[in-house]
Amino acid sequence: MVEFDVAEFIRNLEVNGPPTDPRPGLDTAALVGADPSLARVRVEDVAIDGPHGAVVARIYTGSTADPVDGLVWVHGGGFVGGSLDMPEAHWVSLYIASRGVPVMSVDYRKALHGVKYPVPVDDVLAAWKWAAGPDRPLGVDAERLHLGGASAGANLSTAVAQRLRDEGAAGPRSLVLVYPLLHAELPALSDELRAALDENPPPVRFTPGVVRGFNTNYAGEPLGKARYAFPADGDLAGLPPILIVNAEADEMRASGEDFGAKLAALRHPHSSRTALGTQHGYLDLPGDPSARRTLDDLIEWIADAESPHDAGGALT
Numbered sequence: 001m002v003e004f005d006v007a008e009f010i011r012n013l014e015v016n017g018p019p020t021d022p023r024p025g026l027d028t029a030a031l032v033g034a035d036p037s038l039a040r041v042r043v044e045d046v047a048i049d050g051p052h053g054a055v056v057a058r059i060y061t062g063s064t065a066d067p068v069d070g071l072v073w074v075h076g077g078g079f080v081g082g083s084l085d086m087p088e089a090h091w092v093s094l095y096i097a098s099r100g101v102p103v104m105s106v107d108y109r110k111a112l113h114g115v116k117y118p119v120p121v122d123d124v125l126a127a128w129k130w131a132a133g134p135d136r137p138l139g140v141d142a143e144r145l146h147l148g149g150a151s152a153g154a155n156l157s158t159a160v161a162q163r164l165r166d167e168g169a170a171g172p173r174s175l176v177l178v179y180p181l182l183h184a185e186l187p188a189l190s191d192e193l194r195a196a197l198d199e200n201p202p203p204v205r206f207t208p209g210v211v212r213g214f215n216t217n218y219a220g221e222p223l224g225k226a227r228y229a230f231p232a233d234g235d236l237a238g239l240p241p242i243l244i245v246n247a248e249a250d251e252m253r254a255s256g257e258d259f260g261a262k263l264a265a266l267r268h269p270h271s272s273r274t275a276l277g278t279q280h281g282y283l284d285l286p287g288d289p290s291a292r293r294t295l296d297d298l299i300e301w302i303a304d305a306e307s308p309h310d311a312g313g314a315l316t
Contacts, residue, residue, distance in 0.1 A: 004204055006213030010080055014112050018081060026286065031091055034287055041097045045084075046104075046137070050126035052119055056107045057127050058084050059137060060097035069146060069173070069302050070102045070138035072131050074124055076151025076179075076281070079111040079218040088150050091286040092295060099299050102138040104131050108156065117219040117229045124156045125163060132170065146302050148176030148243075150283050151252070152214075155181050158231035158239075165238045174305045175242045176298050179280050180256050182232035184223035186211040187258040189251060200249040202279040207251060232259045241269040243301045245294050250280040271301070 025034070032038045040063045047054040061067075073096075075082040075089040084090060084107050093103040108123035109115050132142035149157045154177035164171040186208045189197075197205075204210075212223070219229040227234060232255065242263060246256040253274065260272030275282070278290045285291050 003207055004210050006210055006217070010112065010217055013080055013110075018083065021086070026085075026087060026091075028090070028094075031094060031286055035095070035098075037098045038094045041094050043094075048127050048130045051122050052109060055123045055127050056084065058090075058093065058105045060093040060103040060105065061139065062097045062100055062102065064100040064102075067100060067102050067138070067140055069144045069305070070104070070131070070140040071096060071176070071298075071302065072104050072106060072128055072145060072147045072157075072172070074106050074108070074147075074149030074153030074157050076149065076153045076181075077110070078214040079120060079152045079155075080214070081110065082153075083107060086284060087286045088153075088281070088284040092150075092283055095292070095295050096299060099296075101299055101302055102140065104138055111218040117226050120218075121156055121159045121163070121228060125160045128160055128164070128172075129169075142170055143173060145172055146174045146176060146305070147172035148174075148178070148298070150178040151181055151280070152218075154178060155231060158182060159228040161239055162228050162231055162234060172240055174240045174301065176245075176301060177242065177256070177259075178245045178283060178294060178298075179247045179250055179252055180244065180259065181211065181215075181252050182230060182259045183255045184215055184219070184230040184233055186251060187254045189254050190257070193251075193253055193257075196249040196253075197251070200277070200279065202249055204280075205251065206280060211251070232262065236262055236266060236268065239268065241305060242271075243298065244270065244272040245297065246272070246274045247278040247280050247282055248274050248276050249278070252280055273297075 042061045044059045046057050089105045093105045097103050106127040108120040147157045161171050219226045244256045244260050246253040263270040275290050275294055283291050
């Protein structure tokens with residue numbers, strides 16, 4: 001196995017910009033054609049004042065007149081990639097909003113051209129505070145807002161929850177984290193995870209060296225110095241209930257599983273699950289059965305946020 005060259009990948013992004021996604025059928029019209037229920041979602045782009053300038057976000061509202069809960073959602077991309085147009089942001093938000101939960105999908109400044117932690121966290125925090133503000137842009141009260149994201153977006157969401165806790169500010173009703181990266185250094189892989197990787201090898205391997213490369217680019221050295229950069233290494237007390245959904249054949253599953261184990265040791269309300277047959281980034285596959293099941297599970301979790309949650313299980 002040849003290790004992915006993180007430094008070269010980041011240099012290419014800085015010089016050439018993000019690559020064009022070659023997959024057809026990712027525009028809104030094609031997504032609606034494949035799933036007509038998405039047509040009832042209204043989409044609005046917004047710009048939010050933040051400490052580093054405008055934070056770009058997109059609001060998705062369905063046909064529910066008085067929604068009960070809302071979600072602030074943050075895409076992934078190794079802190080250097082991704083956008084509001086990627087399926088992990090756009091299709092995910094369309095799908096969840098079409099099922100009655102309005103969504104604000106948040107973009108953030110990437111760790112490119114000298115941008116470092118805490119800038120991306122600051123952007124997401126500013127967006128959260130606006131969504132939870134008195135104008136109620138999602139049509140729900142602040143105490144019914146949930147926060148979450150995928151991969152690096154899960155990291156940023158958890159960091160925001162920790163900062164809100166430490167500021168004494170109202171935080172999210174729950175956190176929803178999909179294939180999260182939450183550690184400065186990738187925890188050791190279990191034998192079960194190694195077997196899953198051998199059986200279903202991903203096209204890109206997120207080895208400890210690759211993860212360290214992305215994390216160092218984001219937070220600098222030494223990795224442990226930034227208080228909120230890697231939430232699993234910080235204080236987990238006082239966070240809201242947390243849903244963790246890991247991909248089965250994904251080195252980052254080690255991060256999600258270790259985080260879940262830490263929550264279990266604290267007897268913190270959470271559910272830590274594995275989506276069987278999946279690899280990292282599977283929410284970027286519109287209509288994929290595993291992706292749809294995960295989103296349905298997120299919606300069910302959000303609707304049931306006041307009830308006790310199980311401490312584990314697998315999504316099949």
